[in-house]
Amino acid sequence: MRTTTPVTPRGVQDEENSNLDRADSRFIRRRSLRLLGSLLRPLRTLFILTVALVVAAQAARAAGPALIAHAIDVGLPAAQDGTWVPTVVTGGIYVLAALVSGAATAGYVRLAARVAQAILLDLRQRVFRQTQRLSLEFHESYTSGRIISRQTADLDALKELLDSGITQLAAGFLYMTFVGISLFLMDWQAGLVLLVAVIPVALITRWFQKRSQVLYRISRVASARLIVNFVETMNGIRAVHAFRREDANNVTYSGLTEEYRHNNARTMGLNGIYDPALQLTGNVTVAVAMAIGAFRVLDGQLEVGVLVATLLYTKRFFQPVGQMAMFYNSFQSAAAALEKISGLLEEVPTVRQAERPVALPTASGHLRFEGVRFGYGSDAVVLPNLNLDVPGGQTIALVGQTGAGKSTVAKLVARFYDVTAGRLTLDGVDLREISMKDLRRAVVMVTQEAYLFSGTVRDNIALARPDATDEEIEAAARAVGAHEFILDLPEGYDTDVNKRGGRVSSGQRQLISFARAFLADPAVLILDEATSSLDIPGERLVQRGLQTLLADRTALIIAHRLSTVAVADRVLVMSEGEVVEDGSPEELIGGTGRFAALHKAWQDSLV
Known part of the structure; x- marks a missing residue:
């Protein structure tokens, strides 16, 4: 006797449970990465070219302070001796680096937009095909409001990240990497100062990451509840009017919007701590680097141009951190949205085609x-x-x-x-x-x-x-x-x-x-x-x-x-x-x- 076991939709469980244990979190993260990999696979050539342009743009941008140091320490003394060639060459290279950085930035922004739109198009079509493919059992347990949330709020969150956030995150990370390497190559002692400063930055960022990840997952659930309530109310508007449910529904919807507002306020509160902490760490690091460098210049251990370059590198190292923090919010929101979408896309229909289906082109109806x-x-x-x-x-x-x-x-x-x-x-x-x-x-x-x-x-x-x-x-x-x-x-x-x-x-x-x-x-x-x-x-x-x-x-x-x-x-x-x-x-x-x-x-x- 053949039997089938009803399947409980995992996507429904993911939607309702915002406090996931560690094993569930790993499973969902792997599931999201698999989905992301499948979306990028057809675009790998375009994606690799985009990454190459991002690397070129940030490398050229990071060369600026080193060229300034060379102009001060080599070009100016040579110019005083009547030789302007080092200064002119250094200036030309500086302009060329700026042009390369600008052109590569324009290129990767355009290519990243093409990649992002292709991913969103593919994902939107996948969600639509999947919701049609799934069995009636799924649709009777997974409300239409949640499905609409997958197609609207969650895809919008991904769009916000893919449109500009992901390139900003990648560019910021690469720029910080190139700046750190350049600083160590130029003056390892100044690099050690920066390395020490990275420790509190990493701790602050980790603190922010753990808390914002939980809050953004809760925020996605609250957003989905808002949409579900709105859709169900509008679908049943005749019953709402017939039984005078307007006031009661207003109270319910107000409660849901207040919950959503409260979650967003908590997230913004984290930003209010994270951003000033990063700025304070960066300013203190620059002050320490400047004090140490000044004493070393007076002792003749450090060239003036190198001191200027190290201060520029130290200051610039922390600039992308604040920008990355802004886009990290979008990243968390998009990651939570991707979790929900990947859960929906991995749902398996309970009514499936047989592996070797029997053809029945004509039937008598027995x-x-x-x-x-x-x-x-x-x-x-x-x-x-x-x-x-x-x-x-x-x-x-x-x-x-x-x-x-x-x-x-x-x-x-x-x-x-x-x-x-x-x-x-x-x-x-x-x-x-x-x-x-x-x-x-x-x-x-x-x-x-x-x-x-x-x-x-x-x-x-x-x-x-x-x-x-x-x-x-x-x-x-x-x-x-x-x-x-x-x-x-x-x-x-x-x-x-x-x-x-x-x-x-x-x-x-x-x-x-x-x-x-x-x-x-x-x-x-x-x-x-x-x-x-x-x-x-x-x-x-x-x-x-x-x-x-x-x-x-x-x-x-x-x-x-x-x-x-x-x-x-x-x-x-x-x-x-x-x-x-x-x-x-x-x-x-x-x-x-x-x-x-x-x-x-x-x-x-x-x-």
């Missing part, structure tokens, strides 16, 4: 449940042991109280979920072995929502078959009784339905979804509460379309309205995941079971 057991994650079992045979071409109605397992059966047939145990077959082939392309062609579900995308009526009907001709689209609409009302729309089939189909009524949306299903021509059609939101005239309109839609195909109809059940060949009454009654509508109505009681109650409600 469904069989063999000892099927299923439960949602760690929740209680919904279907304990379902055995059911549905011959091809038969229309089955599933009825029962809420929570009986009707919609779960539909989701398993559509393979939105895989069975936990047992087998579910189509024409004798386990659904898990059928190629996803063939399965999606063979099984189509029409839901209560009848979702329409922004675009024309024609585009929405052709959703399952984009290559369908206009004649085929109109034939599908005629078959389900939608052609007449479509022609009455302002632009007929070319009418834009607006967001979620707001330009047409509920009944018309449902008929358009029926036309879409008819055009797809599946072997198995699932109608999940497809008429429950319609009024009586709208339901009658849809019922006429159902007659054509259900012909010559296997159909599973899930409905609370028993008027919809009348078109079924067979009725299955479900309770607690089991079939407790099975028969034709006429047989069950004439009996004394649950369906007969449901039918009598429904008739009484119509009187």
